[in-house]
Each structure stands twice: as structure tokens, then as C-alpha cells.
Amino acid sequence: MTGAQILIECLRREGVEVIFGYPGGAVLPIFDQLYEAPIRFILARHEQAAAHAADGYARATGKTGVCIATSGPGATNLTTGIATAYMDSVAIVAITGQVKTNLIGNDAFQEADVVGITRPITKYNFLVKDARDLARVIREAFHIASTGRPGPVLIDFPSDVQTQETQFIWPERIEIRGYKPTYFGHPGQIKKALHLITQSEKPVIYAGGGVISSGASEEVKELAERLQIPVTMTLMGLGSFPGEHTLSLGMLGMHGTVYANHAVTGSDLMIAIGARFDDRVTGRLDSFAPDAKIIHIDIDPASISKNVKVDVPIVGDVKNVLEQLLEEIELKHNQLPNTKAWLKTIRDWKRKYPLFYKKDDAGLRPQYIIEQIYELTKAEAIITTEVGQNQMWAAQWYKYKDAHTFISSGGLGTMGFGFPAAIGAKVACPDKEVFDIAGDGSIQMNIQELATAVEQKIYVKIAILNNSYLGMVRQWQELFYKKRYSYTHITSPDFVKLAQAYGAVGIRVSKKDEVRPAIERAIKTDNVVMIDFRIEPEENVFPMVPAGEAINRMIGGMA
Amino acid sequence: MRHTISILVENKPGVLARIAGLFSARGYNISSLAVGETQDPEISRMTLVVEAKDERILEQIIKQLRKLIDTITVADFTKKDFVGRELALVKIDYKRENQRKISSFLDKYSVKLLKRKEDKAIIEICANPDKVKEFLKDVRAFGVVELMRTGRVAML
Numbered sequence: 009m010t011g012a013q014i015l016i017e018c019l020r021r022e023g024v025e026v027i028f029g030y031p032g033g034a035v036l037p038i039f040d041q042l043y044e045a046p047i048r049f050i051l052a053r054h055e056q057a058a059a060h061a062a063d064g065y066a067r068a069t070g071k072t073g074v075c076i077a078t079s080g081p082g083a084t085n086l087t088t089g090i091a092t093a094y095m096d097s098v099a100i101v102a103i104t105g106q107v108k109t110n111l112i113g114n115d116a117f118q119e120a121d122v123v124g125i126t127r128p129i130t131k132y133n134f135l136v137k138d139a140r141d142l143a144r145v146i147r148e149a150f151h152i153a154s155t156g157r158p159g160p161v162l163i164d165f166p167s168d169v170q171t172q173e174t175q176f177i178w179p180e181r182i183e184i185r186g187y188k189p190t191y192f193g194h195p196g197q198i199k200k201a202l203h204l205i206t207q208s209e210k211p212v213i214y215a216g217g218g219v220i221s222s223g224a225s226e227e228v229k230e231l232a233e234r235l236q237i238p239v240t241m242t243l244m245g246l247g248s249f250p251g252e253h254t255l256s257l258g259m260l261g262m263h264g265t266v267y268a269n270h271a272v273t274g275s276d277l278m279i280a281i282g283a284r285f286d287d288r289v290t291g292r293l294d295s296f297a298p299d300a301k302i303i304h305i306d307i308d309p310a311s312i313s314k315n316v317k318v319d320v321p322i323v324g325d326v327k328n329v330l331e332q333l334l335e336e337i338e339l340k341h342n343q344l345p346n347t348k349a350w351l352k353t354i355r356d357w358k359r360k361y362p363l364f365y366k367k368d369d370a371g372l373r374p375q376y377i378i379e380q381i382y383e384l385t386k387a388e389a390i391i392t393t394e395v396g397q398n399q400m401w402a403a404q405w406y407k408y409k410d411a412h413t414f415i416s417s418g419g420l421g422t423m424g425f426g427f428p429a430a431i432g433a434k435v436a437c438p439d440k441e442v443f444d445i446a447g448d449g450s451i452q453m454n455i456q457e458l459a460t461a462v463e464q465k466i467y468v469k470i471a472i473l474n475n476s477y478l479g480m481v482r483q484w485q486e487l488f489y490k491k492r493y494s495y496t497h498i499t500s501p502d503f504v505k506l507a508q509a510y511g512a513v514g515i516r517v518s519k520k521d522e523v524r525p526a527i528e529r530a531i532k533t534d535n536v537v538m539i540d541f542r543i544e545p546e547e548n549v550f551p552m553v554p555a556g557e558a559i560n561r562m563i564g565g566m567a
Numbered sequence: 568m569r570h571t572i573s574i575l576v577e578n579k580p581g582v583l584a585r586i587a588g589l590f591s592a593r594g595y596n597i598s599s600l601a602v603g604e605t606q607d608p609e610i611s612r613m614t615l616v617v618e619a620k621d622e623r624i625l626e627q628i629i630k631q632l633r634k635l636i637d638t639i640t641v642a643d644f645t646k647k648d649f650v651g652r653e654l655a656l657v658k659i660d661y662k663r664e665n666q667r668k669i670s671s672f673l674d675k676y677s678v679k680l681l682k683r684k685e686d687k688a689i690i691e692i693c694a695n696p697d698k699v700k701e702f703l704k705d706v707r708a709f710g711v712v713e714l715m716r717t718g719r720v721a722m723l
Contacts (some may be wrong), residue, residue, distance in 0.1 A: 127585060128592050132636045135581075152636060186577060188637045310630035313623065 010172040011139035012025040012037040015103070016045045020148040021178060024074050026050060026065065026435055028058040031435055032078020033118060035103025037170035038416075048462055050435060053456040055082050057428035059089020060454070062100045064432030066093075067415045068390055070223065072154050073100040073432065079107055080118030083164075084125065088422060091129040095419025096244060097221060099158035101149050102126075108168040109240040124166050129451040131159030135491045139172040144179050156189030157308040158221055169365045171278070187309060197202045200320045201303045202336045206343045208277035209299070210350040211237045214260065214289075217244030218282015218306060218326050218549040219417070222413040223400055224250065227330035228281060234337060236347045237353035238354055240268040242283050243403055246414040251407030252387075258355070258363070261289040262553045266562055267363035267552070271354055272297050273560040275396055282326045285315040286419070295558030363404055364550075369520060371544035374473045375521055378405035381443055381471060386528045389441040390415060391435045394426040394450030396480035400474045400549040402445040424453025430468040441469070442529060448500045458510035461536045470538040472503060475545045483548050487563075503540040512536035569598060570625055571651065571721050574632060576641040578611040582637045586613065589635065595619070599653075606669050610639065614720050635657030644721050651721040655703060656695045657679070660710035661688035669709060670685055676702045687712060691694060 009017070015038060019027070026048040029556070042049050052058035055077040062073030073093075077086050083104040093100045107116040123135045132152045145163060153161040157549045191403045205211065218229050225248050232239050232255050238247045240257040241378075249256055257268035272278065277301040284288070290296040296316060302497050304311075304318040305326055312321040370441040380402050381389070391406055392415040393399040399416055408414045415433055417425040430444040451472050463469055473479075482496040507514030513535050517526045523541070530537040550564030574584050582604060590597050596618040605612050619625035624661075625643070632641045640670055661669065661683060673680060673690060676698070682689040690703050703714070 123581065124584070127581070127588055184636065187636045308634070308636050312630075314627060317623075489677065 009174065009176045010037065010170065011142055011165070011172050011174070012041045013141060014142050014171070014174070015124050015146065017040045017045070017176060018143055018178070019047060020045075020144070022150045026234075027074045027076055028052055028061040028065070028077035028432065030055050030058055030078070030082060032082045032105060034079035034167045035076060035081050035082075035105060035165075035170070036220055037342075038076065038103070038105070038165070048435075050431070051426070051460065053459050054454065055085035056088050056424065057431075057457045057460070059086045059102060059427035060102070060422075060425050061432035061435070062093065062102075063089060063093045063098050064392060064415055064429030065096050065436045066100055066432075068412050068433035068436040069430070070368070070412065071219070072150055073098070074103070075100065076103040078105045078118065079122070080120045082118075085124040086101070087126060087129065088160065090126055092417050092420045092422045092425060093160040094129045094131070094419065097217060098152040098160070100160045102160060102263040103160045104162060104164050105170075106135070106164045106166040108230060109166045110164065110168070120451060122162070125224075126162050129160070130162050133162040133164065134167055135164045135248065135323065137166065138470070139174040142169070142180065143177060144460050147182050148184060152184070152187060155386040156187070157218075157311075163264050176378040190309075190323045191307075191325045191328055193305070193324040193332050195332070197320055198329070198332050199338055201322060202340060203301045204277055204301050204303060204320060205279075205337075206233065206340060208345050209347070211235070211277040211345060211347065212257075212271050212276045212300075213237050213239040213276040214242070214278055214280045214283055215245040215248045216240055216281065216283025219245055219248035222282060222307070222326035223411070224282070224327035224330055225411045227327055227334065229253075229389065229471055230334060231330060234334070235344055237279070238271055238352060240264070240272065241418060242286070242289055242418070244418040245283065246403060247408035247411045248407050250408070259403050262291065262555075263549050263551065264559070265363055265404075266551050267354060267357035269559040270357050270361075273558070274353070275300045275487065278302045280306075280318075280328070282306055284311045287315070290315060291553045291557055295560075303319050321481045335340045350393065352525060365442075372518065372520055372542060374401045374541070374543045376496045376520065377471065377473065377541055377543070378402055378445065378500045380523050380527055382443075382460065384531065385441050385443070386526060389413065389443050390430075390437060392416065392426040392430040392442065392444045393425045393431060394446045395421045395443070396447050396450060396478070397452065397483065397547075397549050398445050398447040398479075400480075401473065405425050423450040424440065427468070427470060428457050430470070431457060431466050444468060444470045446470055446472045447479055448472055448476065449498055452500065455506070458507065458512055458536065458538075462511040465560055467534060467536055470536075472538065472540050473499065473543050474503070474540050475543050475547065476500070477545060480549070482546070486546070486548070488554070504537055507536070507538040510536075512538055513557060515539045516542070518542045568619060570619055570643040571649065571719060572617060572629065572632070572641065573644050573721055574609050574613045574616045575605070576613055577635070577637040577639070578609050580587065582611070582649050584636060585635055586615075586632070589631055589687070590617075593631065595624070599716075599718035601720045607614045614718060635691050646666055647723055649721045649723050651696050651719050652693060653696050653717060653719045654691065655699055655714065655716040656658065656688055656689055657703075657706055658689050658693055658713040659687060659706065660712065661685050665709065672705070674710070678702070
């Protein structure tokens, strides 16, 4: 078999059903095989979008996403997508063509040191110089990407290796001696954690993306309900615990709810689960949960005590550790904490400081739009976002019920992510409604994917919250730069006509009473639909913790 | 504080770049580095001397090193009873009138004179890190023309 044939055979054996990508000179042998392979191929219009689509596919399913691009510029275009997946711990395998092995290092046409470029943004990467190594490399790539703390893995694949003939041997077992993630929590640590839990009166659970990648939503729910502990989520953790649950505090941090931030600040015990104490969550570190003992459960030891000193670290897969913890809790069921008074305090905060926006009929409020999408999709949709105000409104106003239904670039904060990620999610879940909540700035960073979606009949819906501004940057300029709106006012094309030009459906909405009919029409329409919502231009995302402040010192958004 | 960290890694291309990249990306400092094959040609030993402001940073360095797929074991030797060796080559002025003084200096440190040419000499010290440090301070008195040193190697 040739290298290219081995690649396809290995992908098939790894269970790959779909690949996102773009052809080019250094991947011609692979594309020749894809021509009749039993794998669906989605032709993007830009390699960055192919990487985001593979990422969206992975986040919607928990499976590993696959993307492919040619050498040089094809590969460098993938890098933003790879870095996005890396920061959010998403399993993707990226395959790049490379110039022939004898030309590597010669500054050949479309040559770039892709292994060098992607080293700091991949969990691991490979340069395959001999087709005999290929099957093992692909198995290792999928194994590394999807186990432990997931992440992107890149395989750089020179074109002469793609045509090299060799015998295909599928390695039944793989053994990587330097890679042995810890899956179960240390029993001693579990006991220590339980001891802290029994001593606490004001506990709070802080759930991150690790809960979703570990598939531990049920366990988190059981823990919260069993012990009556309120749950706050990071941006990446949204959906890990039902947003409408009485114990849910919604999101914490810079644009979190006031009550979540007050609960964290006032807590005496924080159970951090699959989260990493990002600066957008903690705000000023010395005022973050100042009176709380901290239990931190994470599969990545390097995430523990990186930013915040932890009292009881537990390294392991979140799901396993929670199961272990729940077993121990059963044994101590008569010593569990009484959180009644604490929950009453939290109820008071919720009543006093609810999420809030101005409910007038004057202008079109973005929060109202998200609420209507929430109601009309009955919390069953997959929501992807771009980055900025649109992302924060989507995080605040849609109450996510299930894991894998909120897909957003949290760590890297990549504008242009949401639309291609929506395409990937829709390919993965064709029966689900998929909405990209976008801004007029972000959507233009990968708008060419309208062609992909229309051509491949991937009927995603795009809600552009159009305020003619790069809104989040404008908001910071308003609040911290004396309203000097330096290069944040933007003009956009006519999105309705643009959608039509691509063969999609465009709808413009300027008034409040047009919102629901437009969303209903989008849901009913068997096509890609782009709704241009003309929102209040200077609406802000509130509440807000100014950068570097303590998270209970929030501004704005209070009734 | 300086820490001596000993790592076993896969002996394959790119591993050194991964380690070096980790340090530069996270803003850690490497004071010295020594790499070489072990008795198993598939495995290399790297000995790093790193500067860490506090325990937290040291802990992060070690955890991040362990996280790399190509590292097999990572150990901090600092508080352990290890044998450490560093080697330095020094080219010094070797004027006739200084010869006696230099000879006794070399004897004091059991340093080898490797080569003499005209009024310059190359001398070698291979000793534990403290001794090398002391020697390098004292040798300045003779006029150092050129100095080069290896990284530290350390064994328990």
C-alpha cells in the first residue's frame, strides 16, 4: 500500500467519518485516495475554517475531529484553528502535506517548518519520514489527542512518503512510555476532600470544560444535589450543569452573574472540577475566594496550583474521581454539611442582583434576541459563538441544559470561530438546530464559509448581532479610554444580499416584534439562514469586573 | 534559587526543541543544559540547571516538563545527595614570570594543563559545581583570554 492508502485505512479504523479540509500540491496523493474513500469530506473555503469546523465537530460529539491541508500556507492557515483547540483542550488531528523529504530544509516551494511552528500549540506533533512508521504514528496521534487532557495533534506528511509503497501493519497495541495519564484519584486525597466537605458550611462547585470532556455532567449533578451545593460554571463549562437548575449560579468571572461572584467570594469551600483558574475567571488573585479551602480535581497535574494555591489536589479523570468521591460520601451520609442557610443567602443575592437589561421598546436589545432564540429552540439547540459581546450575551442569556451544546473559543478568544464551528457541529449533529451567535465584526472573519455550508447543505443559522462596532473593544474604549472609539466603528456589507449571493437566505430585523417571526422562519427554512439583527449600537455587556479587580467588585447591569 | 533537574527523554529529533521551547514560552530561565545518550541509545539524559524565583515556579517547571510526551522521568536533584560535575576550559596568559605561581595554582585545584602555545595556555577543570565556581573566580587573577563551560551533569 502507499502512504496515502495507509492513511485512509488508519483513519477508517480510528472511526473517522468526516474530514474537513482543503487540497493543494503537497497532499495530491491523499486527495486522490479521498476521491473514493468511505469518509465524508467537507471542502472548506479557507484552511482556518476547516480547523475550526473539525474543532466544532469534536466539541459537539466528544469524538476526535480531523482536518487536512497542504504544506506551507495551507498549514500556516490551520494554525489559528489548532491554537484555538489547544487552549480549549479539544481533540483534533490535523494532517498537513509537506514537501518531499529530500527537499525539507531547502526553502522549497510552499515549504514551512510546520512541526516547528506548531510545537507550542499542539499537544504533540509528528513529522513522518518513512511510510513504515505511518500506522503507528496515526494510532499514537489519535491516542494522544483524545486521552488525558485532550488536545490537537499534528501529523506532517511529506508528499513522497504519501506515495511510498510499504506493507500495512496495524499496530494492535501502542505504548508511549512518557505518556501515562492518571485516571483515578488517590484514595487518600479523596478522603481529605471529603473531610473538607464535611467541615464546610458555604461550599461552591466551580465546574469547567473538563466536566464536559470527561463526560461527568451526571456526576456533578449528583454531587451538587446530594450535598446541596450551588454550581457556577466557567465559559467552557456552560452546559455541564443545567442552567435552569435551582442550584445553578450561571457563569462566574469577568462577565459572570453577580450572585456567582458573590458566592465564590463568600464561600468557605470551593470544589474546582476540570477548571484551570483562568484570569478571566479569578480577577484579582488575592481576592479570589479568599476564605475558601480549595479542592481541585483535574486530569492535568500542571493545571493544579498554577495560579491559585490548592489545599487538596486530586489528579485524575473528573468522572472517575467524582464517582470515587460519591462512594465515600455515601459512607458518611450522616456527616454531610448543612447548606440551608448558605443557599438562602444565595437566593437573596439572586433576587437582589439578577441578570438585567433594559426592557423598553425603543431599540433592539441583543439580550432579548438571545432569550427568544432560547425559548424558540426550547434549550435544545447547539449554540456556537464568535468572540466579544456576542459571545458573552450568548453565555449569559441562553440557559444551557446539556453538555456539548455551547461551543465557544474560550481560551484563545478567536474571532471567526463560531461560524465554521457551527458547520462542524451541524455535520456531527444533523438533527439538531445549530445557531451561530455572531457579531458584525467576527462573522466577516470567516464569512466565505457560506459557500461551504450552502454547497454541502449544512443548514446552520447565523444570528448577527449587528451594532456597526467591534463591540467589546468599543465597550472597553467607552469605559476605560474616555469614549475614544479608535478604529472600532465598522461598516459592513448588506448581509441580506450577501447571504442571497451565496445562495443562502438573508433576513433583516430592526424591530423587537420582528425578532420571533425571524427566528421561527430561520428554524423552519431548509437552507442556511443569516439574520442581520440591527441592535442598539452602544449596548454593553454587564455586569462586568474591570480587568485586575476583585470579582465581587462588579460594575453595571444591576436593576 | 538554582535547581538541578534531571530528565530522561526519548532520544529523537525535536526533543531538545520541545524542552527549550517550554522554557522560552513560559519565561523560565535555563542556566545550563547538558544532553547525551544513556546506556540505552533510545534514551537521553538531560541535566538542567534552572533559576526559579520560588517553589511555585519550580513546581510548574517540573509539572510542565513531566507533561511533555517525550519526557520519561523528571527529578529535582537539588535537595538530594548527588554527584555533580561541570567542565570548563580556560585560556590564560602564561608568561614566563608567572609560571611558578600558575603551577601552584593549578596544583591547588588539580587542574590539567592541556596545551601551551607561545604565552597562552589552555587549562581544564572538571569538578563539582562549587569548586568550579571558586576556581573560575580565582583564575581571573592570571588574565582570562577565553572561557567556555559545559552544562552540569549530575548523578544520584
